[in-house]
Amino acid sequence: MASVTSLSDSVQQHLASALSATLPEAAGADPLLRRSDRADFQANGILALAKKAKANPRELATQVVSQVATGTELIKDVEVSGPGFLNITIADQAITRNLAARYADDTGRLGVPYAEHPGTTVIDYAQPNVAKEMHVGHLRSAVIGDSVVQILEFTGENVVRRHHIGDWGTQFGMLIQYLDEHPHELDHKASAEDAAASGEEAMSNLDRLYKAARRKFDSDDEFKTRARRRVVDLQAGDPHTLAMWQKFVDESKIYFFSVFEKLDMEIRDTDIVGESGYNDMLAETCRLLEESGVAVRSEGALCVFFEDIKGPDGNLVPLIVQKSDGGYGYAATDLSAIRDRVFGLKANTLLYVVDARQSLHFRMVFETARRAGWLGEDVTATQLAFGTVLGKDGKPFKTREGETVRLVDLLDEAIDRASAVVREKAQDLSEEEIAERGTQVGIGAVKYADLSTSANRDYKFDLDQMVSLNGDTSVYLQYAYARIQSILRKAGEVRPAAHPELELADAERALGLHVDAFGQTVSETAAEYAPHKLAAYLYQLASLYTTFYDKCPVLKAETPDQVENRLFLCDVTARTLHQGMALLGIRTPEKL
Ligand code: ARG
Numbered sequence: 001m002a003s004v005t006s007l008s009d010s011v012q013q014h015l016a017s018a019l020s021a022t023l024p025e026a027a028g029a030d031p032l033l034r035r036s037d038r039a040d041f042q043a044n045g046i047l048a049l050a051k052k053a054k055a056n057p058r059e060l061a062t063q064v065v066s067q068v069a070t071g072t073e074l075i076k077d078v079e080v081s082g083p084g085f086l087n088i089t090i091a092d093q094a095i096t097r098n099l100a101a102r103y104a105d106d107t108g109r110l111g112v113p114y115a116e117h118p119g120t121t122v123i124d125y126a127q128p129n130v131a132k133e134m135h136v137g138h139l140r141s142a143v144i145g146d147s148v149v150q151i152l153e154f155t156g157e158n159v160v161r162r163h164h165i166g167d168w169g170t171q172f173g174m175l176i177q178y179l180d181e182h183p184h185e186l187d188h189k190a191s192a193e194d195a196a197a198s199g200e201e202a203m204s205n206l207d208r209l210y211k212a213a214r215r216k217f218d219s220d221d222e223f224k225t226r227a228r229r230r231v232v233d234l235q236a237g238d239p240h241t242l243a244m245w246q247k248f249v250d251e252s253k254i255y256f257f258s259v260f261e262k263l264d265m266e267i268r269d270t271d272i273v274g275e276s277g278y279n280d281m282l283a284e285t286c287r288l289l290e291e292s293g294v295a296v297r298s299e300g301a302l303c304v305f306f307e308d309i310k311g312p313d314g315n316l317v318p319l320i321v322q323k324s325d326g327g328y329g330y331a332a333t334d335l336s337a338i339r340d341r342v343f344g345l346k347a348n349t350l351l352y353v354v355d356a357r358q359s360l361h362f363r364m365v366f367e368t369a370r371r372a373g374w375l376g377e378d379v380t381a382t383q384l385a386f387g388t389v390l391g392k393d394g395k396p397f398k399t400r401e402g403e404t405v406r407l408v409d410l411l412d413e414a415i416d417r418a419s420a421v422v423r424e425k426a427q428d429l430s431e432e433e434i435a436e437r438g439t440q441v442g443i444g445a446v447k448y449a450d451l452s453t454s455a456n457r458d459y460k461f462d463l464d465q466m467v468s469l470n471g472d473t474s475v476y477l478q479y480a481y482a483r484i485q486s487i488l489r490k491a492g493e494v495r496p497a498a499h500p501e502l503e504l505a506d507a508e509r510a511l512g513l514h515v516d517a518f519g520q521t522v523s524e525t526a527a528e529y530a531p532h533k534l535a536a537y538l539y540q541l542a543s544l545y546t547t548f549y550d551k552c553p554v555l556k557a558e559t560p561d562q563v564e565n566r567l568f569l570c571d572v573t574a575r576t577l578h579q580g581m582a583l584l585g586i587r588t589p590e591k592l
Contacts (some may be wrong), residue, residue, distance in 0.1 A: 004101045004111025007090055007516045008033055008041065010074055015043055015086070018067035023053055023060065031086075039077075039087035040513055046084045057084030073097075093500040095512040096565070100498035102515070103572045110576060112519035114156030115526075119348035121152055122160045122341040126260070126267060127354075129166030130252040130274070131175060131206050134259050134407040136389040136397050136461065137355055143450045143585065144386060145353040146265050147531045150583045155526045160345050163267060164337065165256075167249050167274035173231030176244040177223065178213035180230075185209045186251050199258020200408075202251050235327075249274070262411050264443050265585060273337075281336035282328040286321055289335070294371045300324030304368045309360070319364040331365060338369045342379055349380050351529065356385035356456060384529050387458035397461055410461070411446065417467045418442030421475065422592060429591065437589050441467065441475055444586040448474030451584050452535035472539050474586050477577060480542035482592035484574040487554055488567065496568035499561045507548040508569060514544050518576050522583065531584060538580045545573050 012033050020027035032045035046064065050057035061084040068078050077089040102111040125145020128138045152159050179185055186205050188198065216223045233241040253272070260267040286302055289295035295304045303318035311317045321332045341347045352362060362383040369375040391397045399405055419438025426434055445466040452472060453459045469475055488496070504512065514537075521537040524530075554566040578588045 002111075003109075003113035004098065004105070004519075006519055007074075007094060007098050007513065008035075008520065010094075011041055011088055011090070014068060014075065015064070015088075018064045019046075019049070021067050022063045023049065023055070025053060033088075035513065035517070036087065038081065039079075040090045040509070041088040042081075043086040043088065046086065050084060060084065061086060090509075090513070092502070092504040092509065095504060095509060095516070096498050096500040096502070098516055099512055099569070099572050100500065103496075103498065103568065103575070108575070108579060109154075110515075110518055110572075110579060112154075112522060115523070118156040118158060120158040120160065120346055121349040121351055122162055122345055122347040123149060123152075123351040123353065124162045124164050124337075125149075125351075125353035126265075127164040127166070127274075128252075128256055128259075131171070131210055131248050132166070132252075133203065133207065133404075134256070135404045136407060136410065139263075139407050139410075139446070140386045140389065140450055140455075141353045141355070142260065142263060142265060143447050144384065144455055144531065146585045147447075147451055147583065148351070148353065148384065148529055150585060151522060151526050151531065151534065154522060154583055157526070160341075160347070161268070161271040162337075162341070163272045163274070165252075165272060165274035167252075168276040168279070168333075170231050172234055172245055172248065173229075174213050174217045174227040175210065175248060176234065176241055177227040177230045178209060178216060179244055179247065182209075182212075185212075186247055195258045195261050199255045199261075202254040202258070203408075206248070206251055206255065249276075259408055259411075262408065262443070263447075264440075264587065275330075275333045278333050278336035278340065281339065282332045285332055285336045285339065286328070289321060289368070289372055292372060294368060295321055304364065304371075306364060306367060309364065319361075319368055321368075331361070331368075334361075334365045335369060335372075335374075338365070338381070339374050342374055348378065350375075350382070352381075352383045354383055354385065356387055359383060359385050382529070384455060386455040390458050390460045392460060392462055394460065411443065414446045414463055414466065415439050415442035417463050418445055418475070421467050421469065425469075425592065433591070437592055440587040440589050441478060441592070444474040444478060444581075447584060447586055448477075448535065451531040452539070454530065454532045472535075474581075477538055477542045477581060478586075478588055479592055480545055481574055481577045481581070481588040482590065483549070484545070484570045484577075485590045487570055488574075491555060491563075491567055494555075494560075494563060494567065496571040497564040498568050499565040502562060502565050505552050507544070507551040508566075511541075511544045511548045511569060511573060514541055515572055515576050518580065522580075534580060534583060538577060538584075541573065541577060541580070545570075 012031060015031040019029060019031060026049050029049055030045050031043040033041050033043050036042035046061045047057045050060045058080060061080040065078050065080055065086065068075060070077055073091060074094045075088060076091040079087050081087045105111045123145060126142035128134045149159050149161060188201060217227055230241060234245060257267065290302060295302045298318065301320050301324045302322035303320055305316050305318045309317050319331050320329060321335065322328055338350065341350055366375060366381045375381055389397045397405055415438055418441035419434060422437045422441055423434050429437065449466045466473060467475055469479065521534055525534040552566060554570060555563060557563045557566050581588050
């Protein structure tokens with residue numbers, strides 16, 4: 001299926017050629033086309049061009065207008081306004097024809113073209129820690145990362161996913177030693193088929209074991225010594241110790257997968273390459289850094305210094321790649337991962353969806369990799385840093401007892417609340433359907449709340465607001481979609497069909513022009529890694545649809561052609577909503 005040129009691109013091309021016909025030196029200049037309240041589009045670019053050419057902007061604008069053919073299939077009218085803006089009105093038939101071409105795209109892409117020069121992006125997201133509970137911070141990385149993956153893939157980018165789980169470190173000495181002394185602590189009692197049930201059991205096993213091991217470690221000095229020896233065995237690759245460590249990783253993965261499944265997110269085992277995955281590279285990474293002089297020994301540790309990074313005491317704060325006791329830390333792992341991703345996976349772009357509190361770490365890691373020549377001119381590295389999830393009181397989200405909130409508990413509560421909302425509105429839904437929709441609405445609400453604010457900002461986790469039917473929520477969007485499906489069902493035998501010869505009402509034009517802007521929104525969203533732009537677009541789409549629905553009767557329209565054309569507008573809107581929501585990782589149930 002061929003892609004569809006958007007109306008704004010078509011107008012842009014017309015204006016650009018009118019411009020260069022009027023002012024040859026303006027060839028290739030951007031007429032700066034924007035949607036406008038006064039007409040369909042406004043072009044603001046002439047002012048700057050006139051200034052450059054020392055011409056009168058209004059005169060130049062008038063000359064350009066005379067070059068633009070109006071009353072055509074595309075442009076109904078163009079006029080000069082203000083100091084030299086152009087106001088452009090699109091022909092009704094162009095809007096309908098454009099949407100009809102999008103509607104005919106049976107790939108579900110709505111005629112949106114692929115990016116011209118796709119590359120390879122390695123995205124690091126959804127990275128919980130082994131033997132630890134998942135909390136709201138892990139929610140953000142997973143939700144934002146998953147959406148960015150969908151959006152980039154939609155543009156044609158080759159995306160490699162990496163879940164950099166925390167699966168290595170000294171705490172494993174204590175855990176492994178305890179498990180070795182109490183060998184059945186991780187056994188599963190029930191062979192539950194259900195991922196959620198076995199996930200819950202896995203976490204409670206890990207939690208119990210962690211607490212017991214910690215108690216023993218703190219109270220029994222001999223155990224402490226044995227645990228420390230285990231760390232050495234683990235780092236030396238002792239097979240028995242490694243096998244025990246693997247048990248913790250496997251048990252944790254059962255848990256992670258159950259949470260990701262609850263989040264309605266596909267995480268593949270092969271994409272999980274945790275910190276331990278780079279162990280073989282660490283020594284070489286350090287050797288290369290030291291030989292090139294990028295890192296230097298300081299008090300026994302291998303360090304990289306940065307002129308502009310100082311601590312509160314005014315002393316330089318280094319990135320430590322190897323501790324004085326020979327141990328490698330988080331930085332050595334991340335530097336090795338960069339080598340693997342650039343040279344092994346051939347990435348053009350490295351993306352890290354990680355808490356803003358790790359920004360200094362990534363700044364230092366990226367700069368080190370640049371100095372070492374691992375990040376060249378042709379590779380960009382970006383931390384898509386996200387802010388903190390706050391409670392209703394505006395403080396970091398905690399339970400009343402001051403503990404971090406378990407992610408699963410939050411998700412369950414969201415599903416409960418959403419199910420109550422669905423039940424209240426449900427007309428012809430069975431109990432089973434209410435449960436299924438409740439999950440889709442609840443999980444959608446959590447994702448949407450996260451994705452609709454720009455990632456770098458903190459946001460309040462407020463379930464009442466998230467599942468509200470009014471306002472900028474996923475529920476509102478899901479209801480808009482379900483309402484359209486209900487109209488399409490009611491239409492029965494009458495099928496949606498485009499009738500370009502029909503005149504459009506204002507609400508129809510506004511809706512149609514917005515549907516046309518889907519592709520441009522996706523490409524901007526992808527370029528800036530900013531899912532909140534797509535969320536804002538979809539919210540506006542649903543709002544424009546609501547206005548259309550209030551003003552323009554669909555099944556009771558004046559003529560049969562108009563009924564078909566309005567059904568067609570409904571359906572193309574629904575498809576756009578569906579595709580857009582899918583890029584945010586949110587379901588659009590057919591009935592609510
Ligand atoms: N596991 C870490 C955490 O929970 C996040 C890992 C981020 N990715 C990375 N390449 N350092 O905070």
